[in-house]
Amino acid sequence: MITWPVPAPSLPEGVYSPLADAARAAAAAYGAARRRYPRQELAEEVATGADGTPTMRVDALVEAAIVDVIDAAQVNLLSEEAGFVDHGSAVTLVIDPMDGSANAAMGVPLSCFAGAVFRDGVATEALTVWLDTGRAWWALAGQPTPYQTTGRTTVDGSSIAMLRPKDNSREAWLRVASRVDRVRVLSTTCLETALVAEGSMDAFVDPGSDTHRIMDLAAAMVTLPSAGGVVMDVRGRPLEFDLDLSRRWSGIAAATRQLADELAETVVLT
Amino acid sequence: MITWPVPAPSLPEGVYSPLADAARAAAAAYGAARRRYPRQELAEEVATGADGTPTMRVDALVEAAIVDVIDAAQVNLLSEEAGFVDHGSAVTLVIDPMDGSANAAMGVPLSCFAGAVFRDGVATEALTVWLDTGRAWWALAGQPTPYQTTGRTTVDGSSIAMLRPKDNSREAWLRVASRVDRVRVLSTTCLETALVAEGSMDAFVDPGSDTHRIMDLAAAMVTLPSAGGVVMDVRGRPLEFDLDLSRRWSGIAAATRQLADELAETVVLT
Numbered sequence: 001m002i003t004w005p006v007p008a009p010s011l012p013e014g015v016y017s018p019l020a021d022a023a024r025a026a027a028a029a030y031g032a033a034r035r036r037y038p039r040q041e042l043a044e045e046v047a048t049g050a051d052g053t054p055t056m057r058v059d060a061l062v063e064a065a066i067v068d069v070i071d072a073a074q075v076n077l078l079s080e081e082a083g084f085v086d087h088g089s090a091v092t093l094v095i096d097p098m099d100g101s102a103n104a105a106m107g108v109p110l111s112c113f114a115g116a117v118f119r120d121g122v123a124t125e126a127l128t129v130w131l132d133t134g135r136a137w138w139a140l141a142g143q144p145t146p147y148q149t150t151g152r153t154t155v156d157g158s159s160i161a162m163l164r165p166k167d168n169s170r171e172a173w174l175r176v177a178s179r180v181d182r183v184r185v186l187s188t189t190c191l192e193t194a195l196v197a198e199g200s201m202d203a204f205v206d207p208g209s210d211t212h213r214i215m216d217l218a219a220a221m222v223t224l225p226s227a228g229g230v231v232m233d234v235r236g237r238p239l240e241f242d243l244d245l246s247r248r249w250s251g252i253a254a255a256t257r258q259l260a261d262e263l264a265e266t267v268v269l270t
Numbered sequence: 271m272i273t274w275p276v277p278a279p280s281l282p283e284g285v286y287s288p289l290a291d292a293a294r295a296a297a298a299a300y301g302a303a304r305r306r307y308p309r310q311e312l313a314e315e316v317a318t319g320a321d322g323t324p325t326m327r328v329d330a331l332v333e334a335a336i337v338d339v340i341d342a343a344q345v346n347l348l349s350e351e352a353g354f355v356d357h358g359s360a361v362t363l364v365i366d367p368m369d370g371s372a373n374a375a376m377g378v379p380l381s382c383f384a385g386a387v388f389r390d391g392v393a394t395e396a397l398t399v400w401l402d403t404g405r406a407w408w409a410l411a412g413q414p415t416p417y418q419t420t421g422r423t424t425v426d427g428s429s430i431a432m433l434r435p436k437d438n439s440r441e442a443w444l445r446v447a448s449r450v451d452r453v454r455v456l457s458t459t460c461l462e463t464a465l466v467a468e469g470s471m472d473a474f475v476d477p478g479s480d481t482h483r484i485m486d487l488a489a490a491m492v493t494l495p496s497a498g499g500v501v502m503d504v505r506g507r508p509l510e511f512d513l514d515l516s517r518r519w520s521g522i523a524a525a526t527r528q529l530a531d532e533l534a535e536t537v538v539l540t
Contacts, residue, residue: 135379198377
């Protein structure tokens, strides 16, 4: 069993209620799952999600709690396991219920809830919660946040995080790692992009493995620009709200556009 | 400025007082440093440590607080900046005041205090504190702990953490990363080895860069065996208490001896 408790999220005033309720429900469900199931059962694959990837028990339990909130609030949901839950609302919450679920199931204390509010297809607000500590990052589109990126413009000397190397990204991973001053792999995109927004890292990169779905990047797409940074795809494909969960990207979250462009060039070798 | 507070450590009953006091002093000093200095000033190199590596301001501030505790308790200290502080005691605390100081200075919430108690050169007790959350791992040599490793015996299918790749370890890094199921780089050996002890990861490896000094591994050398795991050097060099801070190792902390041996073979290619 994982013995550490999962705290209630520390949410700021003013978060859109269904989004705040979803975050609280995710934390409560994750805490309950840890108390009830040992690591191996948290990690057990119990289904295949709407995005085509295996669903761990911990993913399923946390998402079920979020679906209950969404049903009560009568807003729409786009999520990796449930897919699109249509309540005929103009509001859709795009949510990654449990980002870093491999961490979450093992007890590595690096997993997140991340959600964004889309109104008629336009992102207006985002909330990221580091479930293991309750820390939250909140941003409104187009409005300044308390967070600010580092402002770094160059790969040389930078301190970044990357998605772990995969068969289709190993060379690019090493190329980027050899250039930067410091590299980390936390295995939770949503926490890593939040750390870029607050200025604790210069960038986060998927070096070309095309792992990201829209719910992995939606919160960052609001939070980073509000903090002075950018989110883009390494191959320049537009990041957009889409109900098609087969679409994938290789996201970059960076302190500046210049840094993002240089990282993309290092990955893709144009 | 880094805006998150540093909590007081949650220490169990029974920790050797000077070690507990040192951990509390480290957390208090790190919290005060964050409130007073912005990131760039925390990272500023203010001296060269006794181990020959640059000392950041945050390292210096935290270690100074620990030296005060050691002076009051009249035990000896072996630490990376101060070197050996001899009070003529039979007890020496081997301490890494701020493991993951690059994280700590940037605000990446992954940094630790780690200390071990040596009595006449024999390790008897260890305490690791994740400074950003206050979580603590405590172990007495030769006595069971509440932690237990995963028990995994094979590299294939394992979930591990590694020291970041360096110029002298890049090929071995990739070789190991290609074999395991999941790899992470948290940039704090002491937290990574504690997570191995509690069963949240199967192993942690420095794939041959010879980065570790005795204070990076001392706490793990007590904690891992008490939790059913092992700590060793990838090249089989004995890990031992030594006042010579120029000695370096490439540490492996693993759930089992078999896993440690297979990781070492993967790194060294015997």
